[in-house]
Amino acid sequence: MNSIVLSKKQFYELKELVYRISGINLHEGKLELLKSKIAKRMRVTKKDFKAYLDYLKTDEHEVVEFIDTVTTNHSFFFRENRSIAYFIDQLAARPDAGRKMFQIWCAACSTGDEPYSIAVQMAAKNLRFNILATDISHTVLAAALRGIYRKDKLKNVPLPILHQYFQRGSGKYNGFVKIKKEIASHIRFERFNLITDPPPSERFDVISCRNVMIYFDMPTSERVVNKLYQSLQPQGYFAIGNAESLMNLEHRFKSIPKIPSLYTR
Ligand SMILES: C[S@@+](CC[C@H](N)C(=O)[O-])C[C@H]1O[C@@H](n2cnc3c(N)ncnc32)[C@H](O)[C@@H]1O
CATH class of the missing domain: 3.40.50.150 (Vaccinia Virus protein VP39)
Incomplete structure (x- = not known):
């Protein structure tokens, strides 16, 4: 379990951001995933939760890094x-x-x-x-x-x-x-x-x-x-x-x- 508390409003703000930039539609079932990704990026950027959310909303490069962590990259050779x-x-x-x-x-x-x-x-x-x-x-x-x-x-x-x-x-x-x-x-x-x-x-x-x-x-x-x-x-x-x-x-x-x-x- 992740110690981060993400309010519904914050979840929907993030969902909207990810959707606008990548087209990926995150469902509420992705809440825990989102929290663990935020925790990971907080560690990398050395920011606390609120500072990280503000940074994410304003820094285009960080949005790209963040989307990197929420996308599913699963692939293999000769698939389908x-x-x-x-x-x-x-x-x-x-x-x-x-x-x-x-x-x-x-x-x-x-x-x-x-x-x-x-x-x-x-x-x-x-x-x-x-x-x-x-x-x-x-x-x-x-x-x-x-x-x-x-x-x-x-x-x-x-x-x-x-x-x-x-x-x-x-x-x-x-x-x-x-x-x-x-x-x-x-x-x-x-x-x-x-x-x-x-x-x-x-x-x-x-x-x-x-x-x-x-x-x-x-x-x-x-x-x-x-x-x-x-x-x-x-x-x-x-x-x-x-x-x-x-x-x-x-x-x-x-x-x-x-x-x-x-x-x-
Ligand atoms: C599940 S993989 C599919 C890989 C491969 N095409 C296959 O079928 O095995 C989905 C890929 O789509 C990429 N992706 C997600 N949103 C994208 C977007 N808006 N533009 C371009 N690529 C995107 C992800 O980064 C991820 O690498």
């Missing part, structure tokens, strides 16, 4: 891979596949598991590609750049891919693997807030935005989906998470029969 395998097969079947440089945007990339999973499968098909991998959290982007993972996060990776594109760690890195440079060099990691940042000017052949909209309410998801629509090439692919749906949202994506979490423009 059916839609990824499907769009990669479709890209590989295009008549221009041998010469085209495919542009892919992984729009809530967490620690990099998803963009690297896409990259190794694109590479295994000898496709040419660049991936823009973005997230709101600096912490996960730093981890993604390091590209070092506990082996249990790669349980779903087929062995030939594991051997070809990952280096096995030794010594203090025993039990870890590192993504090889030849794969990492295809990926650009950048901070991007789906709620507040304008869409990038480039158009992508694939946009993957998976397992983040589950934390958004419907109006927020609808805004995000329509923002991403603008950044997708005609006939491009749009992937969402298996637990997510575009049903009940106003959007112009076309669904793909039998591949529930994949859409085209």
